[in-house]
Amino acid sequence: xxxxxxxxxxxxxxxxxxxxxxxxxxxxxxxxxxxxxxxxxxxxxxxxxxxxxxxxxxxxxxxxxxxxxxxxxxxxxxxxxxxxxxxxxxxxxxxxxxxxxxxxxxxxxxxxxxxxxxxxxxxxxxxxxxxxxxxxxxxxxxxxxxxxxxxxxxxxxxxxxxxxxxxxxxxxxxxxxxxxxxxxxxxxxxxxxxxxxxxxxxxxxxxxxxxxxxxxxxxxxxxxxxxxxxxxxxxxxxxxxxxxxxxxxxxxxxxxxxxxxxxxxxxxxxxxxxxxxxxxxxxxxxxxxxxxxxxxxxxxxxxxxxxxxxxx
Numbered sequence: 641x642x643x644x645x646x647x648x649x650x651x652x653x654x655x656x657x658x659x660x661x662x663x664x665x666x667x668x669x670x671x672x673x674x675x676x677x678x679x680x681x682x683x684x685x686x687x688x689x690x691x692x693x694x695x696x697x698x699x700x701x702x703x704x705x706x707x708x709x710x711x712x713x714x715x716x717x718x719x720x721x722x723x724x725x726x727x728x729x730x731x732x733x734x735x736x737x738x739x740x741x742x743x744x745x746x747x748x749x750x751x752x753x754x755x756x757x758x759x760x761x762x763x764x765x766x767x768x769x770x771x772x773x774x775x776x777x778x779x780x781x782x783x784x785x786x787x788x789x790x791x792x793x794x795x796x797x798x799x800x801x802x803x804x805x806x807x808x809x810x811x812x813x814x815x816x817x818x819x820x821x822x823x824x825x826x827x828x829x830x831x832x833x834x835x836x837x838x839x840x841x842x843x844x845x846x847x848x849x850x851x852x853x854x855x856x857x858x859x860x861x862x863x864x865x866x867x868x869x870x871x872x873x874x875x876x877x878x879x880x881x882x883x884x885x886x887x888x889x890x891x892x893x894x895x896x897x898x899x900x901x902x903x904x905x906x907x908x909x910x911x912x913x914x915x916x917x918x919x920x921x922x923x924x925x926x927x928x929x930x931x932x933x934x935x936x937x938x939x940x941x942x943x944x945x946x947x948x949x950x951x952x
Contacts, residue, residue, distance in 0.1 A: 666880040670888035672904070675872075678882060680909040684874035685710040687881070689794055696805045698787065698796035705826045714911075720823040722914045724772060731771045733918055737763055737925030745933040756843055756930065761785065761836035764922045765828050772824045775813035780828060783807050788832040827915065834905075835919050837868035842927045847934075855928050859920060860903075864890045867905035 669675050678684050689708050693699025702708050706717035740763045748755050762781040769777035786803040790796040807828070811821035841862045842855070849858055862868075865887075872884040886904045906913040913919070 666882065668883045668885055670885045672889040675884050675886075675889050675904060676908050678874055678884065679872070679907060679911070683877055684882065686911075687873070687875050696808065697801045698790055698804050699794065701787075701804050701822070701825065702791065702794055704822050706823075707826065707830060717823070718911075718914065720819055721827060724820065724823050724827060725915050725918060728768075728771050728918060733767055733771065733921040734925035734928075736767045736770065737922045738929040740766060741926045741929035742933070745929065756840065759926060759930065760839035760843075761832065763926050764831055764835040764839070764919075767922055767925075768828055768831060768918070769810075772811070772827065773814050773816075774824065774828075775810040780807065780810060781832075783810075784828050784832050788829050791829050831915065831919060834868045835923060838862060838919070838923050839926050839930075841866045841868065842923060843930050846927065846931050855924050855931065858927065859923055863903040863905055867903060869905045872904075872907065 669678060686708060688710065689702045690699065691703045693701070693703050704717070706714050706721055709717055741759055744755060744759050744763070765781040765784050766777050769780040774780055783803045783806050787796075787800055787807065790800045804825075807825045808818075808821050811824040812818075816824075838859070842858050845858050845862050845866070846853070846855070867886050867890060870885070870887045872886060874882050874884070876882065884904075889904055902908075902912075902916075906916050
């Protein structure tokens, strides 16, 4: 959710905008075996943000998130995220996503073709917000959309801080405590770009794919060949940044040598995305509903054209 995207503990989209990070890049890895070696080596860590943020601000949220922590702090925060995700086991996230998608398609004259972007970045957050117990889940995607771009760079504004505060307040609707609220908010933010881009790319992929190709197979191809999180970064013991090119690694790993390996867009090792199944379930529901809407509308247009042709 990686989110990592879909990777909720390891998603790196947006870091390319951070000059402090890009100026320190010393190596770019495109070989899968080397990537796995780096991602499983405890000597390579994630860059940590300053720890002096005022509570309720973007800086404080980043300093408190598992995504930007290492060692024991990362493990403790990750466990909180996993605990929240485990509570979603009873939810049919795919059907929840499909229901919301169908409703949005029905409310648009042109159906899904006119609002794919809005669906892709709204529905996943709304579904997760509802399942996690946020107050007013339909309001959460807009708030997350304000925070997400700055979450990975640290370059927030007053509007960003205000959105963070609203998200935290909505996450505590059932009084779970600040640590649980932080975990819930991080799940929404870190799923936003990765799941949204996964859905966008899968819809485009489906348009070019064999009509009989399943949504699950489409998502699998997108995750490997057009990954929503294309770059991961780690720093070595002296602070040098290693950039991991997920897309190149997946192409180079397309041989039988890597059959059955999980897509690297989710990360690897102890920081691998804990929300993989939730992200894929939601994407499956959204893409299935969009695909059905596009087919139904195309069928109706073809029927109308045949009737009109017959009348001429």
